[in-house]
Amino acid sequence: MAHLLDLFTLQLLFGFFTPCLLEIASTDHLSVHPGENITLLCNITNYSEISWYRLRSEEVNLLISAEKFKLEKTFSLRYNVNESHFDMTESSSSVSLVIIGVRETDLGFYFCGRRNRTTHIQFGKPIRLDFTVTQQSTGAALRIIMSVCLVSILIIICMCVFCCKIKGKSVLSGNSCSNTTDSTEKEENIHYASIQYKRRSRAAAKKNTASDSDSVTYATVASQPRRH
Numbered sequence: 001m002a003h004l005l006d007l008f009t010l011q012l013l014f015g016f017f018t019p020c021l022l023e024i025a026s027t028d029h030l031s032v033h034p035g036e037n038i039t040l041l042c043n044i045t046n047y048s049e050i051s052w053y054r055l056r057s058e059e060v061n062l063l064i065s066a067e068k069f070k071l072e073k074t075f076s077l078r079y080n081v082n083e084s085h086f087d088m089t090e091s092s093s094s095v096s097l098v099i100i101g102v103r104e105t106d107l108g109f110y111f112c113g114r115r116n117r118t119t120h121i122q123f124g125k126p127i128r129l130d131f132t133v134t135q136q137s138t139g140a141a142l143r144i145i146m147s148v149c150l151v152s153i154l155i156i157i158c159m160c161v162f163c164c165k166i167k168g169k170s171v172l173s174g175n176s177c178s179n180t181t182d183s184t185e186k187e188e189n190i191h192y193a194s195i196q197y198k199r200r201s202r203a204a205a206k207k208n209t210a211s212d213s214d215s216v217t218y219a220t221v222a223s224q225p226r227r228h
Helices: 002-025 135-188 202-207
Strands: 028-032 038-040 049-056 059-067 076-080 086-091 094-099 108-115 120-123 127-131 191-198 215-222
Touching: 028 038, 038 127, 049 094, 059 086, 059 094, 076 086, 094 108
Parallel strands: 028 127
Antiparallel strands: 038 094, 049 059, 049 108, 059 076, 086 094, 108 120, 108 127, 191 215
16 A cells, blocks of 8 residues: 555656646757847737746746737836836847846746736746856866865875775784794694603513513603684
8 A cells, every 4th residue: 555655746746847848848048248139039829918937946026018909019017117227129029038237136037928807827838047157167176076076086185095004914813823822832732752661671581582672661741732
Protein backbone atom coordinates (compact mmCIF):
# COMPACT_ATOMS: atom_id res chain seq x y z
CA MET A 1 0.00 0.00 0.00
CA ALA A 2 2.81 2.40 0.87
CA HIS A 3 4.56 1.59 -2.42
CA LEU A 4 1.40 2.37 -4.40
CA LEU A 5 0.99 5.66 -2.51
CA ASP A 6 4.59 6.69 -3.28
CA LEU A 7 4.10 5.80 -6.95
CA PHE A 8 0.90 7.83 -7.10
CA THR A 9 2.64 10.80 -5.47
CA LEU A 10 5.50 10.65 -7.98
CA GLN A 11 3.03 10.60 -10.87
CA LEU A 12 1.26 13.67 -9.48
CA LEU A 13 4.55 15.53 -9.08
CA PHE A 14 5.65 14.54 -12.58
CA GLY A 15 2.35 15.71 -14.05
CA PHE A 16 2.56 18.99 -12.15
CA PHE A 17 6.18 19.91 -12.91
CA THR A 18 6.39 18.69 -16.53
CA PRO A 19 4.53 21.71 -18.01
CA CYS A 20 6.67 24.06 -15.93
CA LEU A 21 9.88 22.39 -17.11
CA LEU A 22 8.74 22.50 -20.73
CA GLU A 23 7.89 26.19 -20.38
CA ILE A 24 11.26 27.02 -18.83
CA ALA A 25 13.06 24.99 -21.52
CA SER A 26 11.32 27.07 -24.23
CA THR A 27 12.17 30.38 -22.56
CA ASP A 28 14.03 32.98 -24.59
CA HIS A 29 17.21 34.23 -22.94
CA LEU A 30 18.42 37.80 -23.30
CA SER A 31 21.63 39.25 -21.89
CA VAL A 32 22.28 42.93 -21.27
CA HIS A 33 24.98 45.06 -19.69
CA PRO A 34 24.07 47.04 -16.57
CA GLY A 35 22.67 50.47 -17.42
CA GLU A 36 21.74 49.63 -21.01
CA ASN A 37 18.27 49.90 -22.56
CA ILE A 38 16.56 46.81 -23.90
CA THR A 39 13.32 46.10 -25.77
CA LEU A 40 11.36 42.88 -25.11
CA LEU A 41 9.12 41.71 -27.96
CA CYS A 42 5.71 40.14 -27.39
CA ASN A 43 4.64 37.20 -29.54
CA ILE A 44 0.93 37.90 -29.02
CA THR A 45 -0.64 39.94 -31.81
CA ASN A 46 -4.03 41.18 -32.99
CA TYR A 47 -5.53 41.76 -29.55
CA SER A 48 -7.01 44.96 -28.23
CA GLU A 49 -5.37 44.87 -24.79
CA ILE A 50 -1.85 43.68 -23.96
CA SER A 51 -0.01 43.81 -20.62
CA TRP A 52 3.54 43.04 -19.50
CA TYR A 53 4.47 41.20 -16.29
CA ARG A 54 7.68 40.37 -14.44
CA LEU A 55 8.28 37.25 -12.35
CA ARG A 56 11.00 37.68 -9.75
CA SER A 57 11.52 35.94 -6.40
CA GLU A 58 8.19 34.11 -6.79
CA GLU A 59 6.36 37.44 -7.13
CA VAL A 60 4.47 38.58 -10.25
CA ASN A 61 4.20 42.32 -10.89
CA LEU A 62 2.22 44.15 -13.55
CA LEU A 63 4.51 46.62 -15.31
CA ILE A 64 2.54 48.22 -18.15
CA SER A 65 -0.83 47.78 -19.81
CA ALA A 66 -1.90 49.15 -23.20
CA GLU A 67 -5.24 49.09 -25.00
CA LYS A 68 -6.40 49.73 -28.55
CA PHE A 69 -9.88 51.16 -28.89
CA LYS A 70 -12.14 50.49 -31.85
CA LEU A 71 -11.80 53.95 -33.34
CA GLU A 72 -8.03 54.05 -32.83
CA LYS A 73 -5.35 52.29 -34.81
CA THR A 74 -2.62 52.48 -32.18
CA PHE A 75 -2.28 51.33 -28.61
CA SER A 76 -2.69 53.77 -25.76
CA LEU A 77 -0.85 53.29 -22.49
CA ARG A 78 -3.31 52.77 -19.65
CA TYR A 79 -0.96 51.78 -16.80
CA ASN A 80 2.74 52.18 -16.11
CA VAL A 81 4.26 51.22 -12.75
CA ASN A 82 7.31 53.47 -13.32
CA GLU A 83 7.22 55.90 -16.22
CA SER A 84 10.89 56.85 -15.88
CA HIS A 85 12.01 53.23 -16.06
CA PHE A 86 9.50 51.46 -18.34
CA ASP A 87 8.02 52.40 -21.69
CA MET A 88 6.22 50.75 -24.60
CA THR A 89 6.57 50.62 -28.34
CA GLU A 90 4.10 49.26 -30.86
CA SER A 91 5.33 46.75 -33.42
CA SER A 92 3.57 44.15 -35.58
CA SER A 93 0.15 44.79 -34.02
CA SER A 94 1.57 44.16 -30.55
CA VAL A 95 3.17 46.01 -27.65
CA SER A 96 6.87 45.68 -26.77
CA LEU A 97 8.28 46.51 -23.36
CA VAL A 98 11.19 48.97 -23.14
CA ILE A 99 13.36 48.90 -19.99
CA ILE A 100 15.40 52.08 -19.54
CA GLY A 101 18.74 51.62 -17.74
CA VAL A 102 18.58 47.97 -16.70
CA ARG A 103 19.35 47.40 -13.01
CA GLU A 104 19.94 44.26 -11.00
CA THR A 105 16.38 44.42 -9.70
CA ASP A 106 15.16 44.12 -13.31
CA LEU A 107 16.62 40.65 -13.78
CA GLY A 108 14.06 37.86 -13.95
CA PHE A 109 11.34 36.44 -16.21
CA TYR A 110 9.12 38.67 -18.37
CA PHE A 111 6.00 37.71 -20.27
CA CYS A 112 3.17 39.50 -22.00
CA GLY A 113 -0.49 38.60 -21.81
CA ARG A 114 -3.57 39.33 -23.83
CA ARG A 115 -6.81 40.23 -22.14
CA ASN A 116 -10.43 40.33 -23.13
CA ARG A 117 -13.14 42.32 -21.42
CA THR A 118 -13.00 40.28 -18.19
CA THR A 119 -9.99 37.99 -17.70
CA HIS A 120 -6.60 37.03 -19.09
CA ILE A 121 -6.92 34.18 -21.53
CA GLN A 122 -3.40 33.79 -22.97
CA PHE A 123 0.21 34.50 -22.04
CA GLY A 124 3.12 34.86 -24.38
CA LYS A 125 6.48 33.12 -24.39
CA PRO A 126 8.58 33.88 -21.28
CA ILE A 127 11.76 35.92 -21.64
CA ARG A 128 14.60 35.58 -19.15
CA LEU A 129 16.69 38.69 -18.64
CA ASP A 130 20.25 38.38 -17.26
CA PHE A 131 23.40 40.42 -17.17
CA THR A 132 26.04 39.65 -19.79
CA VAL A 133 28.85 37.53 -18.35
CA THR A 134 32.20 39.12 -19.23
CA GLN A 135 35.31 37.13 -20.08
CA GLN A 136 37.07 38.51 -17.02
CA SER A 137 34.45 37.16 -14.61
CA THR A 138 34.42 33.86 -16.50
CA GLY A 139 38.19 33.56 -16.18
CA ALA A 140 38.06 34.37 -12.47
CA ALA A 141 35.39 31.71 -11.89
CA LEU A 142 37.45 29.19 -13.85
CA ARG A 143 40.53 29.94 -11.77
CA ILE A 144 38.57 29.49 -8.56
CA ILE A 145 37.23 26.14 -9.73
CA MET A 146 40.71 24.94 -10.75
CA SER A 147 42.16 26.03 -7.39
CA VAL A 148 39.49 24.12 -5.50
CA CYS A 149 40.13 21.02 -7.61
CA LEU A 150 43.90 21.19 -7.04
CA VAL A 151 43.48 21.60 -3.29
CA SER A 152 41.09 18.64 -3.20
CA ILE A 153 43.57 16.47 -5.12
CA LEU A 154 46.41 17.41 -2.77
CA ILE A 155 44.28 16.58 0.28
CA ILE A 156 43.39 13.18 -1.20
CA ILE A 157 47.07 12.42 -1.96
CA CYS A 158 48.13 13.38 1.60
CA MET A 159 45.43 11.18 3.09
CA CYS A 160 46.51 8.21 0.94
CA VAL A 161 50.17 8.63 1.95
CA PHE A 162 49.22 8.90 5.63
CA CYS A 163 47.05 5.77 5.47
CA CYS A 164 49.84 3.82 3.72
CA LYS A 165 52.34 4.80 6.43
CA ILE A 166 50.00 3.70 9.20
CA LYS A 167 49.33 0.40 7.43
CA GLY A 168 53.07 -0.22 6.93
CA LYS A 169 53.83 0.39 10.61
CA SER A 170 51.11 -2.05 11.69
CA VAL A 171 52.48 -4.76 9.36
CA LEU A 172 56.03 -4.31 10.69
CA SER A 173 54.90 -4.49 14.32
CA GLY A 174 52.94 -7.67 13.56
CA ASN A 175 55.98 -9.31 11.95
CA SER A 176 58.26 -8.42 14.89
CA CYS A 177 55.78 -9.90 17.36
CA SER A 178 55.56 -13.12 15.37
CA ASN A 179 59.34 -13.40 15.17
CA THR A 180 59.69 -12.93 18.95
CA THR A 181 57.07 -15.60 19.60
CA ASP A 182 58.77 -18.08 17.26
CA SER A 183 62.17 -17.55 18.90
CA THR A 184 60.66 -18.03 22.37
CA GLU A 185 58.96 -21.24 21.34
CA LYS A 186 62.20 -22.53 19.84
CA GLU A 187 64.05 -21.82 23.05
CA GLU A 188 61.43 -23.62 25.12
CA ASN A 189 61.54 -26.67 22.88
CA ILE A 190 65.30 -27.25 23.30
CA HIS A 191 66.16 -30.79 24.47
CA TYR A 192 69.32 -31.26 26.50
CA ALA A 193 71.27 -34.48 26.20
CA SER A 194 73.90 -35.78 28.61
CA ILE A 195 76.22 -38.73 28.33
CA GLN A 196 76.89 -40.96 31.29
CA TYR A 197 79.96 -43.09 31.02
CA LYS A 198 80.15 -46.12 33.29
CA ARG A 199 83.40 -47.99 33.59
CA ARG A 200 83.18 -51.67 34.35
CA SER A 201 85.46 -53.38 36.74
CA ARG A 202 88.23 -55.56 35.41
CA ALA A 203 86.69 -58.66 36.98
CA ALA A 204 83.42 -58.17 35.21
CA ALA A 205 85.30 -57.50 32.01
CA LYS A 206 87.17 -60.75 32.28
CA LYS A 207 83.97 -62.71 32.87
CA ASN A 208 82.18 -61.21 29.89
CA THR A 209 84.59 -61.80 27.09
CA ALA A 210 81.94 -61.33 24.47
CA SER A 211 81.92 -57.60 25.01
CA ASP A 212 85.13 -55.78 25.82
CA SER A 213 83.86 -52.31 25.13
CA ASP A 214 82.54 -49.91 27.67
CA SER A 215 78.79 -49.31 27.85
CA VAL A 216 77.43 -45.80 27.25
CA THR A 217 74.05 -44.62 28.54
CA TYR A 218 72.32 -41.51 27.14
CA ALA A 219 69.96 -39.49 29.25
CA THR A 220 67.77 -36.77 27.85
CA VAL A 221 66.21 -33.81 29.56
CA ALA A 222 63.43 -31.86 27.89
CA SER A 223 62.03 -28.59 29.10
CA GLN A 224 58.28 -28.08 29.06
CA PRO A 225 56.88 -24.92 27.42
CA ARG A 226 55.78 -22.18 29.72
CA ARG A 227 52.12 -21.72 30.28
CA HIS A 228 50.79 -18.22 29.79
